[in-house]
Amino acid sequence: MPTIETDQSWDPVLYQAKHAFVWQAVQDLIGLLDARAGQKILDVGCGTGQLTDSIAQTGAAVLGIDKSPEMIRQARENFPTRQFAIADATQFDFGHDFDAVFSNAALHWITPPRQAAACMAQCLIPGGKLVAELGGHRNVEMLIAATEHAARAVGINPDTCPHPWFFPTVGQYATLLESVGFEVGLATLFDRPTPLGDGEAGLLHWVKMFRPDLLRLIPESRQDDFIRELKTFARPKLWRRDHWQADYRRLRVVAIKRWGGELGGFISVAISEIRG
Numbered sequence: 605m606p607t608i609e610t611d612q613s614w615d616p617v618l619y620q621a622k623h624a625f626v627w628q629a630v631q632d633l634i635g636l637l638d639a640r641a642g643q644k645i646l647d648v649g650c651g652t653g654q655l656t657d658s659i660a661q662t663g664a665a666v667l668g669i670d671k672s673p674e675m676i677r678q679a680r681e682n683f684p685t686r687q688f689a690i691a692d693a694t695q696f697d698f699g700h701d702f703d704a705v706f707s708n709a710a711l712h713w714i715t716p717p718r719q720a721a722a723c724m725a726q727c728l729i730p731g732g733k734l735v736a737e738l739g740g741h742r743n744v745e746m747l748i749a750a751t752e753h754a755a756r757a758v759g760i761n762p763d764t765c766p767h768p769w770f771f772p773t774v775g776q777y778a779t780l781l782e783s784v785g786f787e788v789g790l791a792t793l794f795d796r797p798t799p800l801g802d803g804e805a806g807l808l809h810w811v812k813m814f815r816p817d818l819l820r821l822i823p824e825s826r827q828d829d830f831i832r833e834l835k836t837f838a839r840p841k842l843w844r845r846d847h848w849q850a851d852y853r854r855l856r857v858v859a860i861k862r863w864g865g866e867l868g869g870f871i872s873v874a875i876s877e878i879r880g
Contacts, residue, residue, distance in 0.1 A: 630655070630708050630737060636790075636858055637735040639664040643703040646727055648693050648720075648736075649710020653679030653686060659706060660686055669696060670710075694719040700726060704733040712739035712769045717777075722784045728861040734786060740793040740855030741773040746841045747850060751815055754833035758826040765818050777855060786859035796852040799844070806848040807838060 634655065639645055641663025647656045650668030652675055660666040669691040670676050679688045689698075693714045705724045714720045724734055752762040772780070778788045800806030808831060811819060822830050842848050 631658075633708060633735060633737050633856065634658055634706075636856075637704060637706050637733070639666075639704065639706075644701060645704045645706060646698065646702045646724075648705060648707040648724065649713070650679060650688065651675050651710070653683045653688060655706070655708055656686055656688070657683045664703075667698060669693070669698075694723060696723055696727075698727060701729055702727045702732060703729060704735065707734075707736040707738070709737065709739070711736055712743070712771055715768075715770055717770050717772070718780055718784065721781055721786070725784045725786060725861055730861055732861045734781070734857065734859045734861070737854050737856045738777075739769060739771045740853045741771055741776075743769070743771045743853040744851055745853075746838065747810065750834050750838035750842075751811060751818060753837045754830045755818060755822070757833040758822055758830045760818075760821050762818065765821055767815070768817070771853075772855065774855065777857060781857065781859050785861055787862040788857060788859045790856065790858040792857075793853060793855050796854050798850045798852045800848040800850055803846060804835070804848075807835060807842070810848070810850060 637645070637659065639659050639662040643664040645659055645664045645666045647659065647666055647668040650656045650670050653668055656666050656668035656679065666686065668676075668679060668686065668688045670679070670688070671690065671692050673690050676688050676690050679686070691698075693710070694716065705728060707724075711717065711720060728734070748767055755762040755765075774791045774793050778791045781788055800810055802809060811834065819830075838848070842851065
């Protein structure tokens with residue numbers, strides 16, 4: 605998959621205030637991680653740190669990483685006793701002794717996805733676990749259609765600002781993980797319709813949080829027209845009595861690092877190429 609260059613920026617205040625569903629809906633994912641005291645765990649795409657903190661409460665030593673300085677700054681403010689670092693998930697190196705890698709709602713933002721997978725494999729001990737959830741095939745399909753329709757309605761070609769996400773099928777992602785040395789034990793795609801809250805304002809909050817790149821292309825004089833078109837297009841599918849509901853589809857995976865011999869040599873070369 606080609607890299608999609610984006611100037612995506614993050615507003616941690618808006619993220620925490622209006623999008624808490626990102627971390628509140630996945631406590632069972634932490635259960636699959638089964639973190640224990642004494643383990644060393646990497647949280648990839650930690651955002652504002654809520655799940656990093658939850659995992660650390662087990663007694664595990666957790667490092668949360670995120671590419672966004674704003675998110676890391678907020679995470680450190682939220683949880684000053686936890687460990688966080690600014691890092692690109694396609695080229696980090698924090699050693700090779702992690703017992704597990706955890707990631708929620710982050711890997712679909714990260715391209716090229718194979719480089720991210722290779723970095724996660726590299727940091728794990730043999731037998732180490734990956735537990736991750738990301739947007740899956742056809743995730744937010746209607747939300748994407750609504751934003752693109754509204755953009756065209758106000759004279760903006762959305763193809764000049766394509767959405768930045770990687771939403772794989774089960775087969776695509778399992779194959780990708782296996783290609784870098786993981787053995788996939790669980791891979792499941794499922795619907796998770798998610799209320800956005802805040803009544804009529806919820807849809808716009810979502811767009812402001814996750815597609816600010818597209819919003820910046822729309823002249824101020826056409827902002828109200830964009831919002832009206834957005835809501836009109838989305839309402840038949842996504843409005844639920846008193847709130848908007850995002851058409852989320854999630855891909856959840858649990859995999860174990862299993863490599864050696866020729867495969868281990870292949871991955872070493874791949875990692876070297878990534879760093880080069």
